[in-house]
Amino acid sequence: MSEVRVRFPPSPTGYLHIGGARTAIYNWLFVKKHGGKLILRIEDTDVERSTQESIEGILDGLKWLGIDWDEGPYFQSEYADEHVTASKRLLESGHAYKCFCTKEELEAKREAAAAAKGDYKYDKTCRNLSTDQIAEKEKQGLPYVIRFKVPEEAGGVIFVDKVYGSIERAYADIEDFVIVRSNGKPLYLLSNVVDDIRDRITHIIRGQDGLVNTPRQILIYKALGADIPVFAHMPLTLDLKKAKISKRSHGEIVAVQYYRDNGFIPWALINFLVLLGWSTTDNQEIFSRDELIEVFSLEGINRANSVFNYRKGDPKFFTDPKAININAHYLRTMPIEELAAMVKKEFQAGGLWDEAYDGEKSQWFLKTLDMIRDRFHTLKDFTSLGRAYFADDFTIDEKALKKNVLKYPELKHWLPMFADRLEALPELTPEATEQVARAFAEELGVKPGIPINAARAVITGLIKGPSMFELFALLGKEKVIPRLRDTAKFFEQNN
């Protein structure tokens, strides 16, 4: 069997959205699995809507995800001549014909059909033109489109889709479709097939919205005498209202870039996306790159469209909860050094980076990340929620302030006293600080949780976090003592 060759052909009319990314991912996995080649082809023949900015956005998105390709990017617009040549061949071989009907005429017929509640299909007026009639019209300089001559015999196009199974479409249901515009520019149906033939594409893995195009494209393959590739259509991703996800109507929430900008780990997004319409029999859901490539197969793609269950306005679940969960999973389980590299970028962008984290404070940095990552969901949490661990200009969480500090006015004095006790220790170890804290609480006659939780609030700004005794040791006297002594400011601010 010849080499597996697949393609991802985005049209550059916007950013890369999760539906497109998912298509790219499936193609990429298939290629990696079979040792084939992934061809990236930019279908930019719609000059009206194609933009350079969009091309860059798509490439950036793919690169961020880590989806690499083997050939390209090719640009469809550069092959327009080939498309036209193919149409001429089709004309010569009798598989296509010139149609002189004007847009206005066709529009009128369409409207008439609609008014009569009938089904509109091109009525083949020009299919039966005699050679003389054609010559006459050409002599008059009338513009024409080129239409594909769909067989008029009984029967239809039959093909076996890898996902949807056997699909049949009667010839009678296919109209003589246009393959070249009156301005000489070829249309998608033709260009796409010609490009796929030239690029020797063996498997076409695309969204289910391409399913209805397939019979017509197969007709073109046959007319051009080319081998027909294997088709695999994947289900679509729908929104909460079951509408197809699109850049136009859903905005940033469906943009790959949005996930990059909101602290997602690229592989976590891929892992989430691949699960939207594909599964293994044993239901494994978390995969390493190698594992996923190993187990991926077209057979695991299901036929029903899936709903992208995003939530808007929820601070924690700002997108599909499962996506957040998978991201959090990777956040707390990935090798700490890999995580550190990602956090470093966030810190650099947020002005929190200290070169020492790569040098003498490296162990401290890694340990800190390891201690706090369990509670975080995205990379952004390290600069927001985790800010107090790395800087002094953090803000205290209001709930933590009210519940753990202001509720007990005596803390204004207790915490500085506690600071004195800690300062008296030769070193802040978990054992020693725990002993001090518990003894201190006992002296005061309060539950240990009161001073401890209050300490957490003023030291980390949060209502939750790792063990405070671990934190005292981690942060050290220079951060712990001043913050405890400064407790009074919270009472003053809130009077």
Next chain:
RNA sequence: GGCCCCUUCGUCUAGCGGUUAGGACGUCGGCCUCUCACGCCGGUAACACGGGUUCGAUUCCCGUAGGGGUCACCA
């Protein structure tokens, strides 16, 4: 409307004639505990409907309903 496709917990899904219909996320309760999270334990929750076929249908067939896709001189 024509043509095509689809239909299992709220969401993603397993299931390929006989299962207490399983898992994941969410959600609820509990354990752990200085808090929260993690982790662990447990609960809630689904075969769209109606006919067949069959000893037996979530599973096969046919309808109905619902949803989606597509019907351009866009890609």
